[in-house]
Amino acid sequence: ERLASDLPTLRLLTRRADDIRAQAERLCEPLSQRYGEEFSVTVMACVSQIGSGSLPVDRLPSAAITFTPQDGRGSRLEALANRWRSLPAPVIGRIYDGRLWLDLRCLEDESRFLEMLLK
Numbered sequence: 577e578r579l580a581s582d583l584p585t586l587r588l589l590t591r592r593a594d595d596i597r598a599q600a601e602r603l604c605e606p607l608s609q610r611y612g613e614e615f616s617v618t619v620m621a622c623v624s625q626i627g628s629g630s631l632p633v634d635r636l637p638s639a640a641i642t643f644t645p646q647d648g649r650g651s652r653l654e655a656l657a658n659r660w661r662s663l664p665a666p667v668i669g670r671i672y673d674g675r676l677w678l679d680l681r682c683l684e685d686e687s688r689f690l691e692m693l694l695k
Contacts, residue, residue, distance in 0.1 A: 588682045589626060593637035596680050597621070600639040603686060607641060610694050614652060615643040624681040642675040650674065663692050 580587045600619040608617040620642050623635035645652040653676045660667040665688065669678040683689055 588684075589636065591681060593621075593639065597639035599683065599686065600641050600680050603680075603690065604641055606690055606694060611643060611656075613646070615645055615656075618642050618644070620675075620677075622677060622679055624679050636681065638679050638681040640677040640679045642677050644675045648674070660693070665692060667692065 580590050597619065604617055604619050611617055618641070620640055622638050622640040624638040626634050626636055643653065643656060650671075653671050653674075657669055657671060657676055660669065667678065667689070669676045671677075
């Protein structure tokens with residue numbers, strides 16, 4: 577029982593999708609208040625790819641906060657992604673289907689995450 581709490585990788589891989597979604601819903605409102613003029617900020621189901629090499633196709637259900645430009649301009653997504661990558665603790669998302677996706681499977685420090693993104 578202690579193994580998941582003692583091993584961060586196992587703890588993150590065994591997170592329940594419902595718990596990740598609840599976390600995404602908690603974080604969505606403040607992010608929407610900050611970025612809502614430029615982006616539609618929503619919670620969406622996604623899958624987390626859990627590895628490469630020996631496990632390149634295994635995926636786990638997860639949840640993401642997505643950012644879709646209000647004006648449809650993809651350059652806004654690139655600019656936002658670049659800005660977040662340059663933070664002291666980089667926030668890495670992926671751009672797919674006209675949205676910037678932040679999969680929250682591995683997010684443990686919500687307050688630090690918000691502190692950085694709400695600046």
